[in-house]
Amino acid sequence: MSAAELGAAISAGDTSSVEATTAYLDRIAEVDPEVNAFLHVDRDTALDQARAVDARRADGAELGPLAGVPVAHKDVFSTKDMPTTAASRILEGWRPPYDATVTARLREAGLVILGKTNMDEFAMGSSTENSAYGPTRNPWDLSRIPGGSSGGSSAAVAAFEAPLATGTDTGGSIRQPAAVCGLVGAKPTYGGSSRYGLIAFASSLDTPGPFARNVLDAALLHEAFSGHDPRDSTSVDAPVPPVVEAARRADVAGMRVGVIREFDGAGFQPGVLRRFHEAVELLEALGAKVVEVSCPSFDAALAAYYLIAPSEASSNLARFDAMRYGLRVGDDGTRSAEEVMALTRAEGFGPEVKRRIILGTYALSSGYYDAYYGSAQQVRTLIKRDFDAAFANVDVLVSPTTPTTAFPIGERTDDPMAMYLADLCTIPTNLAGSAALSVPCGLAPEDGLPVGLQILAPALADDRAYRVGAAVEAALADRDGGPLLARSPMAV
Template sequence: MTEQNYTPDQLIRLSALQMADLLRAGTITSVELTQAHLDRIADVDGGESGIHAFLHVNTDEALAVAAEVDAIRAAGGLEADALHPLAGVPIAVKDLIVTIGQPTTAGSKMLEGWMSPYDATVVEKIRTARLPILGKTNLDEFAMGSSTEHSAFGNTLNPWDPARIPGGSGGGSAAAVAAFMAPLALGTDTGGSIRQPGAVTGTVGAKPTYGGVSRYGVIAMASSLDQVGPVTRTVQDSAALQELIGGHDPRDSTSLPKPLEGLLTAAQQQDITGLRIGIVKELQGEGYQAGVLERFQEAVKVLEDAGAVVQEVSCPHFGYALGAYYLIMPSEVSSNLAKFDGVRYGNRVVPDGGGTIEQVMGATRAAGFGEEVKRRIILGTYALSAGYYDAYYGSAQKVRTLIQRDLEAAFDQVDVLISPTSPTTAFAFGEKLDDPLAMYLNDVATIPANLAGIPGISVPGGLSEGLPVGVQFLAPVRGDAVMYRAAAALESRLEQQWGGPIWQQSERLAATDHSQTAGGDR
């Protein structure tokens, strides 16, 4: 492959920052790059055997933005010099984030076909930086799920094995990046919905410090837990994207007053000599697959060999995190989704022969919400009801405080924490669909970060029986830079061992003939 002659298949396998370098050098154009990704989407995403990562493909606008970037660069001058470093690199957006000109459905019949009159802050930043938006990606309805099986518009498949789930709720964004349909994507993480899909698809998923990225224009699931973050194939790409979308937003009352800076610089460092890394005692052992623990232990050894100081730390209240989360989150769901009643928001359903306003609301919510959304609304409404508030919601908030104190004590001893991202590799479709508790247990390692508002990232840690395993780093509040530093150090050293990125170990993903790639059996 020469510098001047990249095939479309080679282009889509580069990192986002590599693509950006080629665009600035004039080696490729944004139109060529964007079209290569749109062709990839057409090739592997549609049809009965397609991955189904996208709910909407934004072809015309994406190509128009790409052409605009190319024209600015060709003209040169101050406007070209002022272009964002990622200008012209395509991106996908989770369909929970509102966008002008594209439907925003939240994966629900309740919002099917809805067109937002405004852009989310993160979308505004993407448009200002001139990244072509490829489209909107699939998700569990209103971001409630760990497998993307709860989308009202069908399952997204895992590019590594189409019989398995791509994680959730952001399985669409993770699958799009894993299958080279997009080099960058946005997700949202309420209890692990960026990191867990990253773990099971061999991608990088990061949850910034709470408030580090604006939530304005993101359809709320649980407001004290939700956070927008990057979905990428490399740690440096993730850091660069977080820097682009982050910063203070006066329209978001939870937005941090100062931006989180130095993320990409931290991710470019290779020296972790003396970095203190804590293994969380409570996030391993029973319930974790043997192969997941083996890859995790190997990752820890790699970090030790690189000069990190590793020790075990205890967070004794982590055992209560799952229970606390599944009281706090549904309570906030119950409140946030009350407005979707067919009167204020949502597609209205009128009973046969008409009905009272209450009957219209009841029919609308019965038809518009899926089973998992209804389950969480009922659970949350019960937890907030008179006579039960203190026993359930109030007690869960007290546990949340104890978890925050556990983490503060741990970070007094170490710089970052490390654990497996998910207890298992990707499971088969339907395997846990009828067992909500088993499904919820997928988030056991990721939930503490959301309860405490700290940053977390999942990076590929290798394979177990041919499926990706994720390794998670957690850092203190506003400690995103040190999180990226540790994650990048592990990523680079593991790739040296593997001889390249993790996807090169998959025959489905490493193939250059489109007929042999994910979804290509059509």
């Protein structure tokens, strides 16, 4: 049953939120010891939320489309009734005094928060191996990564531990996990979903977004927590694009689709390209006009991102100083504040976080700012111009979501560059601030693991990506006899 169908059943009284929530909590208890998708589950609080929804329905209140539906929540969003750690030792056990806007809107929409999901520490990674609390495993193959940094959320949905999940996308951290776990994942337009109460990694890039098993469910969750927020200075004061309407439309006849030349060739797993080309052919068969588009600055996107994002991280993470909250090491009365800060950060931050802080601090340092950070921002402008030129001629752009399927746990931990290449196709969208969606487009023949099709749309035209994604999803389901996730080893 999809999230939309479950919401409708709860609203109609055909089932209850308590029944649905209990079933998912039982599923978590059964399989999460193997998957490690969750860092914190609060059964009692989740059931209390579910009872409140059921009571509202019993009183005759009109429920929203997702009221009573359980959701897994990435542990980077502040939650006043649960710990918020960003998967870091430096925040172990910290309970914020307030909810993030995304959290508050989930509650307002009546969704039941099952718990907080695992992630790469401070959202820095592409595999969820950088968590201080152990790696999450891909439900398709427990020896492989579920993507990152939102790998706990993607694994929770793929393992049928939750019908929906939240994530954040800074350089592909929703779309890449969605692709390798056979899910739908969306990166909304930057500023379209609030960053208030989100533990910041890179403030000009971080974007909350949804995970789901199908396009309509993702659109419903996207709509539920998006919209202008005056508490976020980067929030866009504009209506939420009509993503739900677009997901229901599922028609690409007459649309212009651009295939990104730079993301179609060397360095990509053959099976990924095969499924991608089949999806492009399917779009043509559905009535879309497909053309090749060149975005030459995309070749420099990875390098620019790994200067801009660490630079912003080095500034954002300075607040974790052991003085106000979180971990404190060595405070025995004999050490200075500076010594306590150094000891705490040495023990509290993991290797990848330290690597990015050092890189970002260097890029921002006197004498190097213009050569590194300034140059990266110039590349960012060129990437934005490439997008503008492309969208002047096409409605959407498409590419593989990630160059390979899920790789084995541990395979890239000693090779940061190989790890960073997992986000090769997703990073340009974050640098431009535009919208994107990943939808499953089949299994790679080499390993039988999911492949994602990435659909890129202009800023505030998120609905175009959902429209194309829904059309591809429906056509593939018709061709293959049902949804891809039904073929997962953990399907129930």
